[in-house]
Amino acid sequence: MEEKNQAPASKAETLSIKSSPVGLDIGTSRIVIADSPVNSDIRSQMNAFVAVPCSEMAENVLKQRGMVYERNCKNIYVYGNDTDFFASFLDTDARRPMHSGLLNPQEEMSQHIMQRIIQLLVPRAKRNEVLCFSVPGKGEGANGNLVYHEAVLKNFLQSLGYNAKAINEGQAVVFSELQDENFTGIGISFGGGMCNVSVSFMSMPMITFSVPKSGDYIDRNVVEVMGERNSTKVRLFKEENLDLSRQPKDDMTRAMHIFYEDVLQTLIERLRAEFKRSSQLPKVDRPMPIVLAGGTAKPAGFLQKFESMLRAGGEFPIEISDVRMAKDPLTTTANGCYIAAMSESK
Numbered sequence: 001m002e003e004k005n006q007a008p009a010s011k012a013e014t015l016s017i018k019s020s021p022v023g024l025d026i027g028t029s030r031i032v033i034a035d036s037p038v039n040s041d042i043r044s045q046m047n048a049f050v051a052v053p054c055s056e057m058a059e060n061v062l063k064q065r066g067m068v069y070e071r072n073c074k075n076i077y078v079y080g081n082d083t084d085f086f087a088s089f090l091d092t093d094a095r096r097p098m099h100s101g102l103l104n105p106q107e108e109m110s111q112h113i114m115q116r117i118i119q120l121l122v123p124r125a126k127r128n129e130v131l132c133f134s135v136p137g138k139g140e141g142a143n144g145n146l147v148y149h150e151a152v153l154k155n156f157l158q159s160l161g162y163n164a165k166a167i168n169e170g171q172a173v174v175f176s177e178l179q180d181e182n183f184t185g186i187g188i189s190f191g192g193g194m195c196n197v198s199v200s201f202m203s204m205p206m207i208t209f210s211v212p213k214s215g216d217y218i219d220r221n222v223v224e225v226m227g228e229r230n231s232t233k234v235r236l237f238k239e240e241n242l243d244l245s246r247q248p249k250d251d252m253t254r255a256m257h258i259f260y261e262d263v264l265q266t267l268i269e270r271l272r273a274e275f276k277r278s279s280q281l282p283k284v285d286r287p288m289p290i291v292l293a294g295g296t297a298k299p300a301g302f303l304q305k306f307e308s309m310l311r312a313g314g315e316f317p318i319e320i321s322d323v324r325m326a327k328d329p330l331t332t333t334a335n336g337c338y339i340a341a342m343s344e345s346k
Contacts, residue, residue: 023338
């Protein structure tokens, strides 16, 4: 693609200055970077874009608002955090470089746009620093695509000068939240594209898998049953208004409760099945904690809903000490990747 223009460089430059061990959560909905032990140094960009036909008027509006964009001879591409505003302005849905946790094969611009978004956050390496990035676990229909997805991202991050290493997304939750438990427990990341699970013993992942149902699955199905045509509207309603601890009082909320319960039921049943058929687990001398993270886990009442459904299924294959929410569900995976990168750097 021929790049002709972008928003003022200062906006992109201020997003990231340092070059040190880096943790990068490459999610379907957002890309999040952690490159310091201080939480204020965790930053993110939406993993999305909007394309519009080239015109001087549209480009002038983007320049005036200081938006990050790129143009070629046919289209202007607005990407990253400016996507929601522009999609709302045009009354259209944002497009995603990733689908169900992996590169979107239906989107010919997926690799290029995602690389541009990553470059907003990740500076070029100075000394071959370690960068750990998240990848999903194996799951239904994802295995071959996962190999390709991981290789494409690793090659691009290496082209920026990093020693790039892939980290399972569920294991990153364990690294971030279970240091006091010697990294022993169950980390679950409820992202936009899928749910990722890692059962860890002393920092070693013993069981990892993904379930292809999560936030986007909920949004798509609510859009369908409610007859909505704009999934962005449904997603924003979910993020800003949903409370799973209260009985639904309208059709939109009722539909969201139904599909949230469907996601949780699918995940819990799969977790039970994986424990029952696994012969790899060592004997653990104490109950294991479960930690929940990810943007789909953000609504009020999510923790209570998960725990009640877990207990309602009868005796679990192992003893659970407690179920807790990560300190910051949106940045947990990036923080866990950063901890892994720090460990690899020593």
